[in-house]
Amino acid sequence: MQSVLKILKRILPVLILVAGMGIVVYMFKNKPVAERRPVPEPIIEVEALPLQPVDYTVLLESQGTVTARTRSTLIPEVSGKIIRVARNFREGGFFNEGDVLLEIDSSDYETAVTIAQANLAEARVRLAEEEASAKQAQIDWDRLGAGEKPTDLVLRGPQLALARANVAAAEARLQEATRDLERTRITVPYEGRVLTQQADIGQVVSPGTILAEVYAVDYAEIRLPLTTAEYSLLDLPPVTRSGSADFEELPVLLTARFGQEVYEWEGRIVRVEGAIDTRSRQIYVVAQVDDPYGDRYAQPLKVGLFVEAQIRGSVLKDVYTLPRTALREARFVLTLDEEDRIHRVPIEPLWSNTDTVVFRSGEIPAGTLACITQIPLAIDGMEVKPTVVGLGQRSGDK
Numbered sequence: 001m002q003s004v005l006k007i008l009k010r011i012l013p014v015l016i017l018v019a020g021m022g023i024v025v026y027m028f029k030n031k032p033v034a035e036r037r038p039v040p041e042p043i044i045e046v047e048a049l050p051l052q053p054v055d056y057t058v059l060l061e062s063q064g065t066v067t068a069r070t071r072s073t074l075i076p077e078v079s080g081k082i083i084r085v086a087r088n089f090r091e092g093g094f095f096n097e098g099d100v101l102l103e104i105d106s107s108d109y110e111t112a113v114t115i116a117q118a119n120l121a122e123a124r125v126r127l128a129e130e131e132a133s134a135k136q137a138q139i140d141w142d143r144l145g146a147g148e149k150p151t152d153l154v155l156r157g158p159q160l161a162l163a164r165a166n167v168a169a170a171e172a173r174l175q176e177a178t179r180d181l182e183r184t185r186i187t188v189p190y191e192g193r194v195l196t197q198q199a200d201i202g203q204v205v206s207p208g209t210i211l212a213e214v215y216a217v218d219y220a221e222i223r224l225p226l227t228t229a230e231y232s233l234l235d236l237p238p239v240t241r242s243g244s245a246d247f248e249e250l251p252v253l254l255t256a257r258f259g260q261e262v263y264e265w266e267g268r269i270v271r272v273e274g275a276i277d278t279r280s281r282q283i284y285v286v287a288q289v290d291d292p293y294g295d296r297y298a299q300p301l302k303v304g305l306f307v308e309a310q311i312r313g314s315v316l317k318d319v320y321t322l323p324r325t326a327l328r329e330a331r332f333v334l335t336l337d338e339e340d341r342i343h344r345v346p347i348e349p350l351w352s353n354t355d356t357v358v359f360r361s362g363e364i365p366a367g368t369l370a371c372i373t374q375i376p377l378a379i380d381g382m383e384v385k386p387t388v389v390g391l392g393q394r395s396g397d398k
Helices: 002-029 107-144 157-182
Strands: 044-050 054-068 071-074 080-085 102-104 192-197 212-216 219-227 251-258 261-276 282-290 306-323 332-336 342-346 349-352 356-359 369-371 384-388
Touching (some): 219 261, 219 306, 251 282, 282 306, 306 349, 369 384
Antiparallel strands (some): 044 369, 054 219, 054 306, 071 212, 080 102, 219 282, 251 261, 251 306, 261 282, 306 356, 332 369, 349 356
């Protein structure tokens, strides 16, 4: 009996192992087969816009630096010591037309005027004496000349001409002395502002000494670069030798940031420069802002300020507009048919900026849905699930 138990203890593990292996083999051979079902192709959800023809006004964007209409360097025409300086003759100071900004010591020039006046009076006396002598010579010759023709010297013609020339020279010297006296008072023939001051009271100056840099404040100018394509979208008549263009109807909006605030100024295009820049291949138009330091602006338009500009251009008739993100490869848009399948349609943009693309295509009828969602792999015939932006879902949308 004990021998039987010993045998069973040895055989039982083997039997259990064999039985387990048999069960595993049976289950492996009789495992259930999973039913194969086709995997549905995922449908991408997109946003779409219905294309409707509109009239689009082009706004050209440019930038430039504010400059003054007129900028002058004040240089004296006479020598002397500066004895008086105006209170507004300081950097940033405003002045009116004709204001005396500096005054040079005029003592010597007043003396020169007095001497010139005396010399003129003396020359006029001599001229009067010569005129009287010439008349008397003519009378004497008529009485004693025996009918012969007198010479010019006999009638004192050269002496009379010399006296008249001396009077003219004296008058010219008086005019010169008077001008020099007037030039001791430094003025500017326009309303302006002092940019830099380089002379002050007590300084001795001479012709060639720079006194100051000033500029006019009646209006400011900004050179705005445009590409030739952008320039073609401006409603500007050609400027030819026979006439000039009228730019009054081309408004410009200028903006600049001061800290957290953005300020605006209104201007207009007044002229186009005469040549295309050979380096940038751009053409410059010049905008003008009247009274840039006037009270109508919250912030004055200062010389040297960098500004951004928007120029109102042409009106494009019956065109389509889409967000710039809807443009693919710079020449395709994605349209949807009645079955919500994508079609790549080639277009040629008439105008585009960072936000919008404007185009005209006779191949796309009005009301067609255009996909504005960026799809990485968009192929013709791909089915999508559109949501019409702003108009809800069209009838039949899935």
